[in-house]
Amino acid sequence: DADVTQTPRNRITKTGKRIMLECSQTKGHDRMYWYRQDPGLGLRLIYYSFDVKDINKGEISDGYSVSRQAQAKFSLSLESAIPNQTALYFCATSVAWDSQETQYFGPGTRLLVL
């Protein structure tokens, strides 16, 4: 089984709809992240969480919200989806020891907002 799973893998929705992307991990990592990837723009950080009670905004948090339901679960919500939120979304996890921090990515969710 994959260590970091994302559901759904693909989603088509309409402008104005609320949607939730879910991420689960079995790696036992404290830190979890949500990124979006767009052609020509690379990976950009939306939100990150260092533990269940810690939520931080990333580079592009506007229009998104997150929930860290448990150590293993981190959800991303689009309250009112808009077309420019069409992108590939990745969840990632990490554990920091010493000064090293390796991130492990899920398979991605491809989102299309019409």
Next chain:
Amino acid sequence: QKEVEQDPGPLSVPEGAIVSLNCTYSNSAFQYFMWYRQYSRKGPELLMYTYSSGNKEDGRFTAQVDKSSKYISLFIRDSQPSDSATYLCAKGETGAGSYQLTFGKGTKLSVIP
């Protein structure tokens, strides 16, 4: 100016060639560097990690960091068709409770048999 600049390519090479992928970055107090590989329709996976100047080797892959010129490179020797992927460089900074990991845009590599 984006903190990590990477030529998006695409880059196409014949099988067996030596590949050189490069990134430049802006300065920061403490930093470490990574190369991630991303196959089509997959999430990125860590390929190489370093936080010092100089070279680090792992099989056919060599990561090089030149902090004086703020330049990071990934060399692939004896390239194979299975190396065809997008390669992302990343710069990380951590400090007292803070965090920042910045990715380049990625370079798409095709190795032609």
